[in-house]
Amino acid sequence: MNALRDSVKSLAQFLRHHGRGDRSDALALRPGRDGATIPGREQLIRRILGTIHNNSILLLGDSGIGKTSVLLELRDGLGMVESPSHVFFPVYIDMRHVPERQLFAAVADAILRQLTQPSGRRRVMGTAPGRTGYDHRDLARDVRGVIRALGRTSRKQIRLVLLVDGIDEINTYDPRTAQKVRSLFMAGFSENLVMVASAIEIDRRWEQEGSPWYNFFEEIRLHAIDGGDETLPEVRDTMTRDE
Numbered sequence: 001m002n003a004l005r006d007s008v009k010s011l012a013q014f015l016r017h018h019g020r021g022d023r024s025d026a027l028a029l030r031p032g033r034d035g036a037t038i039p040g041r042e043q044l045i046r047r048i049l050g051t052i053h054n055n056s057i058l059l060l061g062d063s064g065i066g067k068t069s070v071l072l073e074l075r076d077g078l079g080m081v082e083s084p085s086h087v088f089f090p091v092y093i094d095m096r097h098v099p100e101r102q103l104f105a106a107v108a109d110a111i112l113r114q115l116t117q118p119s120g121r122r123r124v125m126g127t128a129p130g131r132t133g134y135d136h137r138d139l140a141r142d143v144r145g146v147i148r149a150l151g152r153t154s155r156k157q158i159r160l161v162l163l164v165d166g167i168d169e170i171n172t173y174d175p176r177t178a179q180k181v182r183s184l185f186m187a188g189f190s191e192n193l194v195m196v197a198s199a200i201e202i203d204r205r206w207e208q209e210g211s212p213w214y215n216f217f218e219e220i221r222l223h224a225i226d227g228g229d230e231t232l233p234e235v236r237d238t239m240t241r242d243e
Contacts, residue, residue: 041070044220048074048196051218052161053086056185056195058202061222067198070222071163074196078161087156089115096166100173103181104139107162111146136180143184147192160193168199178212185216 048070051057059067071092078090093110095103143160150158170178185193197217 041066041073044070044222045073047220049081052088052159052194052196055218056216057197058167058217058219059196059198059222060201060219061198063200065222065224067222068165071165071196071198074161075163083156085157086159087154088159088161089150090161090163091115092163092165094165095169098169100177103173103177104136105134108134108139108142111143111160115146115150136184140184140189143189143193147189158192160189162193162195162197164195164197166199167197168202171203175212182212182216 048057059070061067075090075092078088081088091111091114093107095106098106147158147160150160170181185195195217202213
């Protein structure tokens, strides 16, 4: 319990330093570093903001279409979203070229680096992520601890948003690993954990009932922007995730 209290204090100090706290009742994303969101992507960002309260999202598009830029925009802005009910904690995870055996440790490491101060990292996570044999059960336990710690910093609903770049890398993994990834979202985290992922394409077998990602994502296909604001993205409702 003392270790958890220490981690809560560490997280609270970090969040106060970065200006997170209760805000007005409007739902909006702060401007980007240059004073605006990504040119032509305003509708997409608004759609994502309106969806991540309940559903995970999969952004599909060719290489170079801007998927990574959207995820980084969300990472930089979600912490400043003004919501009457939620406070968002984004974590960017680059899945490209992550070896299967290091998957869960890589996710844990990203959460550590982006949500805690160095002095509080080992106290928040029960097991050092770099340890051999760190698996999905270790990650589930440690994410639960992080969510509890974050919950002490706000009266609003905590929403940990995993921004996963290149999730199609999992297509090359053992299918059981993908099942373990999905199990993390079914381990009592439905109110606190959501994913916005990007991919060039997904394995269409995911759409079959019983596959790891069946009925999990709301799928949005990105298209090249040709001046002005983008056309509203194509949305596949068949992939909407039920909570």
